Amino acid sequence: MATTIDAPRAPYSSAPRHRGINWEKWGWVYMRASGVVLLILIFGHLFVNLMLGDGIKAIDFAFVGGKWSDPFWQWWDVIMLWLAFIHGGNGMRTIVNDYATRPAMRTILKGAIAVAVVVLIVLGTLVVFTFDPCPANGLPSELPDFCSTL
Template sequence: MATTIETPRAPHSVRRNRGVNWEKWGWIYMRASGVVLLILIFGHLFVNLMVGDGIKAIDFAFVGGKWSDPFWQVWDTLMLWLALIHGSNGMRTIVNDYSTRPLVRKILLGAIAVSAVTLITLGTLVVFTFDPCPAGSPADLLPSFCPVNQ
């Protein structure tokens, strides 16, 4: 008695061309960025929670002092970029797997792209333009490490 297995349902046709295989590179990116993100995230957690006074030390002054160092600006920006692109690529894969209508798929993929670009842009601006000692602020509202005479 022979049993036949039906062909799996494909949500949309996959075109094979001789150009760049973006699915393969997306798969490779997910693995590579996952490894780098593990290092970045656990380094971030170790420095923020274990070094010094631990979680009690995390306040506005801690973040201001940390982001005044270019090393931590690059560290946090790299973590932001990798995490958002990694998550967006994962969402793209889910949409491609489960969205059956081409128009809905395009709308969802566009929304993912717009939100990723917006969050990456805003997050990068926050990290690199953060000023814990803005000029003209009242001295009683400034952190203790800011010079009073500005």
């Protein structure tokens, strides 16, 4: 009993491209490199937050406020955020390239992914770098308990 496998779909022209930057190759390289760096960042993040100190019981608003008062941890979290969103966006782009058959739909979906990634990166970065658990002009009744001791 012989079986045959259908030829794979070619979402683009079957003619090979030889000019310009090979974005697919660099996307593939990025996925491998960012995956390795993300493993280090994520497991470091989990180890510091869960294994050191009191574990999960210690994670609250004050813990995050104290952690983000140190520029090292701000940058650690921002690098992790950026790599994770770009890694995920690139993965979604690959899925769209594989399954969206109409060029217009492919362009719309990839544009939506790019906008979502950029917006979320900007918002996440702003949160990390502008986070202030004890704003100077905040009402004392609305501030966390630990702000009254500062």
